[in-house]
Amino acid sequence: MAPSLSANGETAVSLLYTDNFIGFLLAVASSAFIGSSFIIKKKGLKRAGASGPRASVGGYGYLLEPLWWVGMLTMIVGEIANFVAYIFAPAVLVTPLGALSIIVSAVLAHFLLDEKLQKMGVLGCILCMVGSTVIVLHAPEESTPNSVLEIWGLATQPAFLLYTASAIAVVLVLMLHFVPRYGQTNILVYIGICSIIGSLTVMSIKAIGIAIKLTIEGTNQAGYFQTWVFAMVAVTCIITQLNYLNM
Numbered sequence: 001m002a003p004s005l006s007a008n009g010e011t012a013v014s015l016l017y018t019d020n021f022i023g024f025l026l027a028v029a030s031s032a033f034i035g036s037s038f039i040i041k042k043k044g045l046k047r048a049g050a051s052g053p054r055a056s057v058g059g060y061g062y063l064l065e066p067l068w069w070v071g072m073l074t075m076i077v078g079e080i081a082n083f084v085a086y087i088f089a090p091a092v093l094v095t096p097l098g099a100l101s102i103i104v105s106a107v108l109a110h111f112l113l114d115e116k117l118q119k120m121g122v123l124g125c126i127l128c129m130v131g132s133t134v135i136v137l138h139a140p141e142e143s144t145p146n147s148v149l150e151i152w153g154l155a156t157q158p159a160f161l162l163y164t165a166s167a168i169a170v171v172l173v174l175m176l177h178f179v180p181r182y183g184q185t186n187i188l189v190y191i192g193i194c195s196i197i198g199s200l201t202v203m204s205i206k207a208i209g210i211a212i213k214l215t216i217e218g219t220n221q222a223g224y225f226q227t228w229v230f231a232m233v234a235v236t237c238i239i240t241q242l243n244y245l246n247m
Helices: 002-050 066-088 091-097 100-112 119-137 148-155 158-182 188-216 225-246
Strands: none
Touching: 002 066, 002 091, 002 100, 066 091, 066 188, 091 119, 091 188, 100 119, 148 188, 148 225, 158 188, 188 225
16 A cells, blocks of 8 residues: 555656646746747837827827737737646746746847847846746745635635735826826836736736636536636736736
């Protein structure tokens, strides 16, 4: 009996490492696609801005620019890879690898947009790599919830609800007060909105990923209204991020 238990334990550990490795590869591929999409969309935005109002002043002419849509499709491919990565690997492993998209964007911008990468930019890229590596190497093991109801229970704990309320409040202040006054002169306003909303996006996407994985394994999660709440939160957050990212 003991050898059998040992073998089962080794199999479980092997499967865990396999899933984490698949998630790791998908996250890296996602960063490459997303990082490239920023550059492609930027070129599309510049083209659109040359013939009409720029996105930074509320123009939406870029929606008619084919190059922008190529960048959007590239981003969608990257986001799908990122979404699937959350199914296989814990968020603490996948999320830090998203910083690699910054490095991809910085390098491509240097060569394709003539935005010269200065010494501080190089230092920033190195810090991104070091930080991502440290977090990935020391990522804790994650126990996968058995249902959306379990995820919902975690999401409705007072501490998380307080964080969510605080995040939404800060974003609303940025949107309603700071964007009209400082949006055109300080890029940190838009970055702040995208980053704070992004924290909620990651959590909702992880929940949806787990729901899909459990459904594929035979435990249908589509019947729970909580699954659709997570889906609506994810869609709302993604649309908001895309709008302010283009600005």
